[in-house]
Amino acid sequence: xxxxxxxxxxxxxxxxxxxxxxxxxxxxxxxxxxxxxxxxxxxxxxxxxxxxxxxxxxxxxxxxxxxxxxxxxxxxxxxxxxxxxxxxxxxxxxxxxxxxxxxxxxxxxxxxxxxxxxxxxxxxxxxxxxxxxxxxxxxxxxxxxxxxxxxxxxxxxxxxxxxxxxxxxxxxxxxxxxxxxxxxxxxxxxxxxxxxxxxxxxxxxxxxxxxxxxxxxxxxxxxxxxxxxxxxxxxxxxxxxxxxx
Amino acid sequence: xxxxxxxxxxxxxxxxxxxxxxxxxxxxxxxxxxxxxxxxxxxxxxxxxxxxxxxxxxxxxxxxxxxxxxxxxxxxxxxxxxxxxxxxxxxxxxxxxxxxxxxxxxxxxxxxxxxxxxxxxxxxxxxxxxxxxxxxxxxxxxxxxxxxxxxxxxxxxxxxxxxxxxxxxxxxxxxxxxxxxxxxxxxxxxxxxxxxxxxxxxxxxxxxxxxxxxxxxxxxxxxxxxxxxxxxxxxxxxxxxxxxxxxxxxxxxxxxxxxxxxxxxxxxxxxxxxxxxxxxxxxxxxxxxxxxxxxxxxxxxxxxxxxxxxxxxxxxxxxxxxxxxxxxxxxxxxxxxxxxxxxxxxxxxxxxxxxxxxxxxxxxxxxxxxxxxxxxxxxxxxxxxxxxxxxxxxxxxxxxxxxxxxxxxxxxxxxxxxxxxxxxxxxxxxxxxxxxxxxxxxxxxxxxxxxxxxxxxxxxxx
Ligand code: SF4
Ligand code: SF4
Numbered sequence: 001x002x003x004x005x006x007x008x009x010x011x012x013x014x015x016x017x018x019x020x021x022x023x024x025x026x027x028x029x030x031x032x033x034x035x036x037x038x039x040x041x042x043x044x045x046x047x048x049x050x051x052x053x054x055x056x057x058x059x060x061x062x063x064x065x066x067x068x069x070x071x072x073x074x075x076x077x078x079x080x081x082x083x084x085x086x087x088x089x090x091x092x093x094x095x096x097x098x099x100x101x102x103x104x105x106x107x108x109x110x111x112x113x114x115x116x117x118x119x120x121x122x123x124x125x126x127x128x129x130x131x132x133x134x135x136x137x138x139x140x141x142x143x144x145x146x147x148x149x150x151x152x153x154x155x156x157x158x159x160x161x162x163x164x165x166x167x168x169x170x171x172x173x174x175x176x177x178x179x180x181x182x183x184x185x186x187x188x189x190x191x192x193x194x195x196x197x198x199x200x201x202x203x204x205x206x207x208x209x210x211x212x213x214x215x216x217x218x219x220x221x222x223x224x225x226x227x228x229x230x231x232x233x234x235x236x237x238x239x240x241x242x243x244x245x
Numbered sequence: 246x247x248x249x250x251x252x253x254x255x256x257x258x259x260x261x262x263x264x265x266x267x268x269x270x271x272x273x274x275x276x277x278x279x280x281x282x283x284x285x286x287x288x289x290x291x292x293x294x295x296x297x298x299x300x301x302x303x304x305x306x307x308x309x310x311x312x313x314x315x316x317x318x319x320x321x322x323x324x325x326x327x328x329x330x331x332x333x334x335x336x337x338x339x340x341x342x343x344x345x346x347x348x349x350x351x352x353x354x355x356x357x358x359x360x361x362x363x364x365x366x367x368x369x370x371x372x373x374x375x376x377x378x379x380x381x382x383x384x385x386x387x388x389x390x391x392x393x394x395x396x397x398x399x400x401x402x403x404x405x406x407x408x409x410x411x412x413x414x415x416x417x418x419x420x421x422x423x424x425x426x427x428x429x430x431x432x433x434x435x436x437x438x439x440x441x442x443x444x445x446x447x448x449x450x451x452x453x454x455x456x457x458x459x460x461x462x463x464x465x466x467x468x469x470x471x472x473x474x475x476x477x478x479x480x481x482x483x484x485x486x487x488x489x490x491x492x493x494x495x496x497x498x499x500x501x502x503x504x505x506x507x508x509x510x511x512x513x514x515x516x517x518x519x520x521x522x523x524x525x526x527x528x529x530x531x532x533x534x535x536x537x538x539x540x541x542x543x544x545x546x547x548x549x550x551x552x553x554x555x556x557x558x559x560x561x562x563x564x565x566x567x568x569x570x571x572x573x574x575x576x577x578x579x580x581x582x583x584x585x586x587x588x589x590x591x592x593x594x595x596x597x598x599x600x601x602x603x604x605x606x607x608x609x610x611x612x613x614x615x616x617x618x619x620x621x622x623x624x625x626x627x628x629x630x631x632x633x634x635x636x637x638x639x640x641x642x643x644x645x646x647x648x649x650x651x652x653x654x655x656x657x658x659x660x661x662x663x664x665x666x667x668x669x670x671x672x673x674x675x676x677x678x679x680x681x682x683x684x685x686x687x688x689x690x691x692x693x694x695x696x697x698x699x700x701x702x703x704x705x706x707x
Contacts, residue, residue, distance in 0.1 A: 049621065051630075146557065
């Protein structure tokens with residue numbers, strides 16, 4: 001199985017260790033992983049701010065870069081959702097979006113395609129799981145709290161394969177943390193209040209770490225936590241799944 | 246360049262000591278709704294069916310309106326059409342004048358709010374009395390609703406107590422809700438007895454029978470129409486449902502979604518005038534038929550005004566109804582405001598993180614967040630785009646389309662770690678309001694990957 005690794009821009013620049021963990025984990029699972037060097041960004045930050053047309057050329061480049069892979073895997077629920085659900089519309093009448101349709105968040109991929117049942121590492125810590133909006137409500141990584149459907153959480157399933165871990169969730173289990181890309185810049189007061197509320201609910205669980213499938217939400221929460229001098233650590237899910245590698 | 250919403254929200258959060266209470270109160274409504282939604286096995290199917298019925302009705306509106314009007318007229322009801330707010334207001338006024346009415350009692354109606362009916366009638370010497378308790382409180386305070394279902398929820402018991410002392414002569418210092426409600430009831434009873442006309446809104450109009458259906462918790466719609474000889478119904482064109490069977494679907498969804506009750510206390514069907522009285526229905530367009538022609542936004546017409554999208558919206562809960570510039574706040578209000586006048590109400594479009602929670606609670610599946618996303622795409626063409634966001638977006642586009650430049654930019658990014666605070670936390674950078682800056686790593690993944698690939702190359706792995 002040929003896997004193209006997609007490392008979104010902010011992971012590339014700010015959280016390279018998340019990219020490394022994703023790469024190592026996929027390698028450990030004996031996959032043929034390639035990281036095309038010319039990749040940059042999916043275009044979500046511009047599009048959500050109202051400049052979707054600026055993302056069209058990026059969608060074209062993405063397609064050319066990743067077309068030949070069986071799957072494109074990214075350690076980011078939000079970017080995955082943007083690529084999978086918006087590229088086909090953006091490229092309508094221009095180009096087929098095969099790569100976009102084959103794009104998966106790494107948790108989804110491990111859970112639904114590889115169906116991993118064991119992981120090598122240990123992580124003897126209590127973590128509070130941050131169920132990020134696009135992971136929950138667009139990719140279906142867990143059952144949205146609003147919907148009447150059997151409860152599930154793919155990330156929790158995966159984390160529970162790691163030895164020694166205790167996974168908890170905050171009250172208001174999938175309420176938005178208030179990042180929203182440029183929302184955090186345009187509506188700083190609401191964004192900060194939402195972030196503070198979310199942070200406090202995570203801290204109230206007594207966890208040592210906040211973890212989630214989106215570095216963007218974690219970056220926002222960490223920014224708020226550092227401003228408020230709150231003592232809690234942040235780690236991307238894939239770093240826990242790749243523990244010990 | 247912050248929007249009016251952003252500024253008002255900041256004021257709300259920084260100055261209102263009830264801000265947290267506001268968030269919690271609406272979260273409780275959301276939680277109650279969840280209990281109801283999870284108790285009904287067929288909840289999600291009901292939503293699908295409700296959405297399908299509304300889609301069908303809205304796209305066949307001519308047919309159902311004709312059927313509705315035919316049946317209503319057969320029942321002896323006078324039906325009027327109003328193309329806009331002005332025509333609606335004039336129709337009401339001339340009706341009242343014809344009968345020499347000086348005072349009208351009314352139950353809650355967002356449509357009369359939309360048309361600015363109360364101030365219009367008052368300026369023509371008609372006394373209009375709101376009979377929904379929340380609306381009455383707001384009317385006495387000269388305030389506008391902050392929510393479409395619980396319009397006065399932001400007013401505290403003490404404030405109501407003071408208001409009633411002054412306006413209704415209630416006991417000084419008695420803020421007991423039961424006592425205050427009793428006082429409101431006493432004063433309203435007089436109004437019911439002396440009003441010459443009674444007006445209601447409409448939750449549904451049933452095409453098959455010509456019924457107007459009004460759902461209330463206080464029974465005030467029934468009181469408003471039981472005494473006066475003239476009954477007027479203000480109804481938006483989109484309120485039509487085909488038949489009783491479809492009504493049953495909405496009836497099961499509406500109150501569960503709105504307040505987390507299985508049903509409203511009163512569901513009143515008005516089919517004909519009482520003996521010796523007259524009943525009129527005014528069907529109001531006011532932009533609705535134009536919305537049908539909007540390929541990306543026509544589904545807002547499915548809305549049954551349950552308010553649950555507001556209750557769940559994390560931004561609404563933390564910014565309050567008055568922070569929006571349109572009279573309907575929250576997710577549906579952002580969209581309806583843009584449909585009304587996209588230049589005037591563009592400031593509300595920033596009030597959304599695109600979390601998609603509103604889409605999931607909406608009982609008729611209006612695609613609220615997708616529509617907000619869509620409105621944002623059009624802001625630049627009407628000169629309403631935020632310049633900071635615009636320049637950032639264009640800059641990003643350039644960078645991301647030129648991998649070499651992008652590489653170089655990443656190499657220099659760590660420098661920003663050392664820039665002094667003043668540079669990073671300037672006015673243009675809203676991030677600095679409540680966040681510390683993220684730390685750029687010495688080596689981006691790009692470079693690490695290049696090295697890994699080189700190593701593996703040496704080992705002959707690739
Ligand atoms: S998608 Fe936007 S409007 Fe809807 S609930 Fe979330 S923040 Fe509110
Ligand atoms: S859009 Fe949906 S959730 Fe919002 S008020 Fe209308 S029906 Fe209710």
